[in-house]
Amino acid sequence: MKITKLTLYRVPPRWMFLKIETDEGITGWGEPVIEGRARTVEAAVNELSGYLVGQDPTRINDLWQVMYRGGFYRGGAILMSAIAGIDQALWDIKGKALGVPVYELLGGRVRDRMKMYSWVGGDRPADVIEGINTLREIGIQTFKLNGTEELGIIDTASAVDAAVDRIARIREAFGNTIEFGIDFHGRVAAPMAKVLLRELEAHRPLFVEEPVLAEQAEYYPRLAEYTSIPLAAGERMYSRFEFKHVFQRGGISIVQPDLSHAGGITECVKIAAMAEAYDVAFAPHCPLGPVALAACLQVDFVSHNAVLQEQSMGIHYNKGAELLDYVINREDFQITDGYFPPLPKPGLGVIVDEERVIAASQNPPDWRNPVWRHPDGSVAEW
Ligand SMILES: O=C(O)C(=O)C[C@@H](O)[C@H](O)CO
Numbered sequence: 001m002k003i004t005k006l007t008l009y010r011v012p013p014r015w016m017f018l019k020i021e022t023d024e025g026i027t028g029w030g031e032p033v034i035e036g037r038a039r040t041v042e043a044a045v046n047e048l049s050g051y052l053v054g055q056d057p058t059r060i061n062d063l064w065q066v067m068y069r070g071g072f073y074r075g076g077a078i079l080m081s082a083i084a085g086i087d088q089a090l091w092d093i094k095g096k097a098l099g100v101p102v103y104e105l106l107g108g109r110v111r112d113r114m115k116m117y118s119w120v121g122g123d124r125p126a127d128v129i130e131g132i133n134t135l136r137e138i139g140i141q142t143f144k145l146n147g148t149e150e151l152g153i154i155d156t157a158s159a160v161d162a163a164v165d166r167i168a169r170i171r172e173a174f175g176n177t178i179e180f181g182i183d184f185h186g187r188v189a190a191p192m193a194k195v196l197l198r199e200l201e202a203h204r205p206l207f208v209e210e211p212v213l214a215e216q217a218e219y220y221p222r223l224a225e226y227t228s229i230p231l232a233a234g235e236r237m238y239s240r241f242e243f244k245h246v247f248q249r250g251g252i253s254i255v256q257p258d259l260s261h262a263g264g265i266t267e268c269v270k271i272a273a274m275a276e277a278y279d280v281a282f283a284p285h286c287p288l289g290p291v292a293l294a295a296c297l298q299v300d301f302v303s304h305n306a307v308l309q310e311q312s313m314g315i316h317y318n319k320g321a322e323l324l325d326y327v328i329n330r331e332d333f334q335i336t337d338g339y340f341p342p343l344p345k346p347g348l349g350v351i352v353d354e355e356r357v358i359a360a361s362q363n364p365p366d367w368r369n370p371v372w373r374h375p376d377g378s379v380a381e382w
């Protein structure tokens, strides 16, 4: 079999789908994208296609090494997201060619269902109680919300109280009948992370995500010494070679690589295995589309330490399209009591509605996150 063509589709809300065609009529789909830099990843995929057209798509490991090592410069959000989406599509092709889901190619399932969680609140977390009540009605029991709005390197007691009171209200309203992670979203600098973690301890969040920015990873072990709250990170780390420093230094209890940013299935299976060796849980980041989610689930079902799967249904970013709008086999993504079933179809397990993708790609938005500013006018972490 030979790769014949790569086609990219940027679509609402902020996703990009890649279709890889072969000379045997089997096509694979991937989701190479960095939110807010879709056109840059599009260019990277087009540059990498030179290594791929004419090659055997089933030699996934070799093609991955060529894409990663062949260009001398390597790593980073853009290149690793381009490789990720291509890698997803190659696994989709291989599974379809052999008539099995990708998890069968990876040794078969270690679980019967995969626990998921939903976002509540938005960029400025409000109405979280109402959001939780609505989602509980469809059996979802685990949630995530942003911990704060903009926060200064040193900020006020009232800013801390606003963040902590929001969490206190959740526990008051629901007791221990639900669980929730708090995403600091990189908005919190190390000095304030200590303050917030100490104040939040009493409300027992399931985890605190990105307690500081990934470029401040040396703080993870120090913060972990300071709190019993499990710390999570990973959406802004892009390969084993970044995660290894986190495993060696310690401090992170849950790693959250993104299957569309960290080199795809081939790389994230390895990251999950490294994490298991350090007794670290695996919870893939996935605020994106259905192909990214399907890739996550394929890795979740073969990873002993997979604990939670993010998905974007109802997420505050999904304006203009919802998670399953471009999917034909929506019934396979049915959530029951807060769990996903294993995807039964060959390959990634998602049947893309190509007509709808092509139509939506005619006039795609150029989604970018807002640039926030502090009261003094300086740039704030979004
Ligand atoms: O889902 C998460 O955990 C996030 O932090 C959302 C963020 O990753 C946005 O997708 C960036 O555009």
Ligand SMILES: [Mg+2]
Pocket: 183, 185, 209, 210, 235
């Ligand atoms: Mg996050």
